[in-house]
Amino acid sequence: MKKKFKVIAEMxxxxxxxxxxxxxxIGMILLHFMPLFQGIYMSFLKLxxxxxxxxxxxxxxxxxxxxxxxxxxxxxxxxxxxxAAINTFIYAILVTFGTIILGMIVAxxxxxxxxxxxxxxxxxxxxWIIPQFVVGILWGFMWQQQNGIINVILYDWLKIxxxxxxxxxxxxxxxxxxKTLVAIILPTIxxxxxxxxxxxxxxxxxxxxxxxxxxxxxxxxxxxxFWHITFPLLRPVWxxxxxxxxxxxxxxxxxxxMMFGNGAxxxxxxxxxxxxxxxxxxxxxxxxxTGAAVSxxxxxxxxxxxxFWFKFYKKLEESRE
Amino acid sequence: xxxxKELNVNISYYQKKKITNYIINFFMFILLFxxxxxxxxxxxNAFMSNQNISLGKIKIGRSPNHTIITKKIDNDKLLMGTSxxxxxxxxxxxxxxxxxxxxxxxxxxIKPLDNNKILISxxxxxxxxxxxxxxxxxxxxxxxxxxxxETLFINQIASTxxxxxxxQRKVWTTISYSNYGNIIEIDLDDFKISKVINxxxxxxxxxxxxxxxxxxxxxxxxxxxxxxxxxxxxVRTGVFGHTYGEEIFKGKDIEHLRxxxxxxxxxxxxxxxxxxxxxxxxxxxxxxMNRNSVxxxxxxxxxxxxxxxxxxxxxxxxxxxxxxxxxxxATGAFFKEVDQDGNIVGKGDLVEGDILxxxxxxxKKIVLESLYGRFSxxxxxxxxxxxxxxxxxxxxxxxxxxxxxxxxxxxxxxxxLRNSFIICLSxxxxxxxxxxxxxxxxxRFPFPGSRTMSIAILSTxxxxxxxxxxxxxxxxxxxxxxxxxPVHGTFGGIIFIYSAFFLPFSVWILRSFFSAxxxxxxxxxxxxxxxxxxxxxxxxxxxAVPGIIATGIFVFLVAWDELMFAWILxxxxxxxxxxxxxxxxxxxxxxxxxxxAASTVATIPVMFIFFxxxxxxxxxxxxxAVKE
Numbered sequence: 003m004k005k006k007f008k009v010i011a012e013m014x015x016x017x018x019x020x021x022x023x024x025x026x027x028i029g030m031i032l033l034h035f036m037p038l039f040q041g042i043y044m045s046f047l048k049l050x051x052x053x054x055x056x057x058x059x060x061x062x063x064x065x066x067x068x069x070x071x072x073x074x075x076x077x078x079x080x081x082x083x084x085x086a087a088i089n090t091f092i093y094a095i096l097v098t099f100g101t102i103i104l105g106m107i108v109a110x111x112x113x114x115x116x117x118x119x120x121x122x123x124x125x126x127x128x129x130w131i132i133p134q135f136v137v138g139i140l141w142g143f144m145w146q147q148q149n150g151i152i153n154v155i156l157y158d159w160l161k162i163x164x165x166x167x168x169x170x171x172x173x174x175x176x177x178x179x180x181k182t183l184v185a186i187i188l189p190t191i192x193x194x195x196x197x198x199x200x201x202x203x204x205x206x207x208x209x210x211x212x213x214x215x216x217x218x219x220x221x222x223x224x225x226x227x228f229w230h231i232t233f234p235l236l237r238p239v240w241x242x243x244x245x246x247x248x249x250x251x252x253x254x255x256x257x258x259x260m261m262f263g264n265g266a267x268x269x270x271x272x273x274x275x276x277x278x279x280x281x282x283x284x285x286x287x288x289x290x291x292t293g294a295a296v297s298x299x300x301x302x303x304x305x306x307x308x309x310f311w312f313k314f315y316k317k318l319e320e321s322r323e
Numbered sequence: 324x325x326x327x328k329e330l331n332v333n334i335s336y337y338q339k340k341k342i343t344n345y346i347i348n349f350f351m352f353i354l355l356f357x358x359x360x361x362x363x364x365x366x367x368n369a370f371m372s373n374q375n376i377s378l379g380k381i382k383i384g385r386s387p388n389h390t391i392i393t394k395k396i397d398n399d400k401l402l403m404g405t406s407x408x409x410x411x412x413x414x415x416x417x418x419x420x421x422x423x424x425x426x427x428x429x430x431x432x433i434k435p436l437d438n439n440k441i442l443i444s445x446x447x448x449x450x451x452x453x454x455x456x457x458x459x460x461x462x463x464x465x466x467x468x469x470x471x472x473e474t475l476f477i478n479q480i481a482s483t484x485x486x487x488x489x490x491q492r493k494v495w496t497t498i499s500y501s502n503y504g505n506i507i508e509i510d511l512d513d514f515k516i517s518k519v520i521n522x523x524x525x526x527x528x529x530x531x532x533x534x535x536x537x538x539x540x541x542x543x544x545x546x547x548x549x550x551x552x553x554x555x556x557x558v559r560t561g562v563f564g565h566t567y568g569e570e571i572f573k574g575k576d577i578e579h580l581r582x583x584x585x586x587x588x589x590x591x592x593x594x595x596x597x598x599x600x601x602x603x604x605x606x607x608x609x610x611x612m613n614r615n616s617v618x619x620x621x622x623x624x625x626x627x628x629x630x631x632x633x634x635x636x637x638x639x640x641x642x643x644x645x646x647x648x649x650x651x652x653a654t655g656a657f658f659k660e661v662d663q664d665g666n667i668v669g670k671g672d673l674v675e676g677d678i679l680x681x682x683x684x685x686x687k688k689i690v691l692e693s694l695y696g697r698f699s700x701x702x703x704x705x706x707x708x709x710x711x712x713x714x715x716x717x718x719x720x721x722x723x724x725x726x727x728x729x730x731x732x733x734x735x736x737x738x739x740l741r742n743s744f745i746i747c748l749s750x751x752x753x754x755x756x757x758x759x760x761x762x763x764x765x766x767r768f769p770f771p772g773s774r775t776m777s778i779a780i781l782s783t784x785x786x787x788x789x790x791x792x793x794x795x796x797x798x799x800x801x802x803x804x805x806x807x808x809p810v811h812g813t814f815g816g817i818i819f820i821y822s823a824f825f826l827p828f829s830v831w832i833l834r835s836f837f838s839a840x841x842x843x844x845x846x847x848x849x850x851x852x853x854x855x856x857x858x859x860x861x862x863x864x865x866x867a868v869p870g871i872i873a874t875g876i877f878v879f880l881v882a883w884d885e886l887m888f889a890w891i892l893x894x895x896x897x898x899x900x901x902x903x904x905x906x907x908x909x910x911x912x913x914x915x916x917x918x919x920a921a922s923t924v925a926t927i928p929v930m931f932i933f934f935x936x937x938x939x940x941x942x943x944x945x946x947x948a949v950k951e
Contacts, residue, residue, distance in 0.1 A: 012771050016769075018768070018856060019764040019768035019773070020764075022760040022764035023760065023761045023776060025760070026758070026826055026830070027761075030779065030823060033819070033820060034783045034823065034824075034827075035779075036794070038790060038791070041794050054797065054800075055801075057801055111347055114344065122355060124937065125355055128359060128362055131933045132926055133880075133883055133884040133901070135900075135904060135905065135925070136925055136926055139904065139918055139921075140361055140364075140365050140922055143365075143368070148379060149376065151364060192358070200941060255788070256884065256886045259886060259887075259905070260904075260908065277789060280787075284792075284793055285891065290793050293793060294790070297790040298790070301785065301787055
């Protein structure tokens with residue numbers, strides 16, 4: 003009893019705090035948690051264009067949507083879904099590690115003293131300012147078969163087919179074969195790495211120089227210094243980048259959706275990502291029930307990933323102490 | 324003092340460091356180049372013509388397009404016009420280009436007026452008169468928008484046609500090829516438009532638009548070749564005469580009209596040649612490319628000299644007389660081999676090429692004209708090529724602002740830009756007000772439930788956007804159905820969604836800024852008698868301004884970039900830039916120039932904001948990294 007009163011008294015004391023968070027709290031409940039629970043409930047309904055108006059009163063089908071998604075290979079939901087999951091997995095991993103590694107390399111390069119460093123840093127941030135939908139269009143334009151600048155540079159100017167002993171026919175990057183995955187990973191890394199670079203650079207500038215001086219007196223070479231000083235001290239930065247990189251890239255949508263300008267936005271077998279797949283499934287096929295089921299499954303997977311990340315993070319913390 | 328050995332070691336150590344630095348710098352600048360290249364490429368292509376982009380002529384030095392007129396001016400000099408509006412004077416003797424004037428026009432037609440002056444009509448820049456001797460240029464801007472108060476889609480311009488009357492000093496020309504039946508009469512003395520003749524509705528079916536594909540003038544009568552037949556107009560009185568051949572030319576463009584005598588006109592469709600008697604109005608076929616199955620080729624050029632008709636096709640030409648008897652046929656390799664950029668390849672071997680025009684420089688010699696500025700002089704007596712050449716001088720950088728004008732005309736880009744600004748700025752303000760309050764409360768007050776709130780804020784980032792999208796879409800639809808208030812496709816609806824959607828992230832960034840403000844400051848203010856709210860507005864808020872600006876810009880950037888929600892939840896009136904561009908990409912897949920122009924315009928506001936507030940953005944983004 004006493005404890006309860008204490009809580010109420012505390013709440014009264016922090017009246018102003020509740021006034022401050024009330025609008026945000028209401029907004030989040032309205033547009034984050036209500037839709038979330040509705041979405042979870044929707045995944046148990048047969049919700050298509052015929053039952054859309056009755057919305058939550060649509061026929062309840064239990065776990066049928068989940069069964070369709072997971073175990074029924076003939077269901078229309080399954081078209082391209084497995085491949086999209088594989089693509090998303092490869093895409094998220096490669097993009098996340100690509101941005102961090104590239105960001106680390108450039109951050110180390112910029113963490114020296116030379117003339118015009120601020121200017122160079124500004125130029126390096128440029129790709130990150132380009133909106134994602136522009137990145138999609140731009141790289142779609144650059145990946146064209148005959149006159150795309152990438153093929154022109156590789157095949158017409160550098161003539162790489164001579165060194166690699168491959169056919170001199172220019173490849174079509176966006177045709178839906180495994181090359182397409184490369185064609186969507188590279189633009190995403192190009193657009194994403196300046197953010198990692200900035201954060202890693204800020205972390206690098208916080209490392210005291212004495213550590214390196216001490217290490218050089220002990221006779222450590224460049225790589226040893228990086229591996230034993232820089233890398234562990236930057237751990238807070240790269241672990242956060244790892245977590246958010248994975249989350250953002252699994253939920254990546256704009257670049258792929260804009261790059262394939264063929265009306266329906268269907269990027270072919272190897273260019274399909276989960277979000278594009280779900281979007282197409284729900285809004286072009288008007289099958290919201292299974293769409294919600296796939297989203298819920300994806301969310302569960304992501305929660306598991308995040309929990310694993312926390313475990314990994316804790317282990318790292320413990321190993322340090 | 325150091326011993327000599329030690330000194331050496333030291334020097335080599337610093338030299339080594341210096342060299343490593345050079346190497347690292349080298350790689351850094353390569354990386355910088357690769358990073359910036361796509362952006363430069365985007366902006367560069369935004370200023371290029373789509374024709375050059377789709378032909379792959381993307382280098383700065385570009386060759387002229389195909390030759391469309393040749394005229395002998397001096398003994399050894401030839402005047403040559405190309406379809407991209409360049410006028411070149413070529414010295415036959417030493418195979419060199421003497422003079423060159425470029426007008427950078429599109430869908431060009433060039434006709435000589437007299438010995439010195441030539442006339443240039445174009446689809447995009449209007450009408451020019453150019454004096455070869457003293458280089459004087461007169462320009463008449465024939466803007467389609469100005470004249471007809473209609474938007475001209477540049478896709479529809481294929482070529483302009485033109486006929487010149489040097490005695491009356493008048494020119495009749497068209498601006499566009501495909502959809503509009505307007506002929507413009509230009510008076511060369513005062514260099515103004517004297518008349519606009521509209522021929523729509525004069526053929527059988529009045530609702531069908533007419534495309535004018537050729538013009539010819541005999542006396543006072545102007546003959547107009549269209550896809551419906553021939554029309555005769557008396558240009559002195561302005562009276563429309565008869566139409567001819569509506570049955571024969573149903574749906575076939577009359578591509579060429581040439582007078583052969585004062586009473587006869589030769590006309591050609593893609594495969595057939597007809598003779599047209601203007602007194603009786605009789606049209607009789609005289610020659611067909613289908614007659615001989617080997618030469619079932621499209622007619623690419625037609626010209627008349629000395630009562631003989633010259634017909635060009637893709638590998639050679641025919642000469643027939645006016646009754647259709649074949650006098651000569653010549654096929655073979657007439658032109659130098661060039662690549663798309665106009666560079667000679669294959670050691671100058673001759674190859675076959677489309678013959679796109681004939682010019683007559685003497686009784687025995689004709690000039691054959693072809694693509695990429697190639698031409699050759701053919702001797703009719705010996706049936707041999709005397710000389711073959713190419714206008715070798717490199718071209719120019721075809722830098723055009725026109726793409727941006729077209730962008731504004733073709734798609735409603737101004738509206739999208741306005742919508743995007745309204746939505747993003749409102750979202751930014753609302754989000755920042757709410758996020759500032761929330762972040763401050765979470766940092767400063769250990770109220771019951773603050774931990775739950777923090778976890779809730781972080782966990783929202785794990786929910787896929789599609790998960791919100793479907794229920795919100797249905798919620799909006801049902802809300803409007805029940806209350807009658809439109810939310811689907813209104814600014815209010817999308818701003819509400821965005822504000823709530825970007826709130827957690829903003830709170831998360833802002834927290835680190837508020838926690839960096841020393842608590843002692845606030846305590847001091849409280850002792851001085853400030854209320855909790857006053858402490859917030861007078862102490863904490865001013866100190867957190869850099870962080871608030873950084874977060875606000877971040878919200879603006881993310882809102883500017885948002886496609887999925889906008890795609891579903893905006894209407895035609897509230898469409899934002901990403902949606903507009905996505906629709907545009909779906910409809911105009913081959914208009915790369917406009918796509919790149921649109922991308923550039925969509926990037927410029929963001930770039931501008933970044934430059935203005937760069938310091939805040941960098942500090943805001945890195946704050947989280949340093950604080951940990």
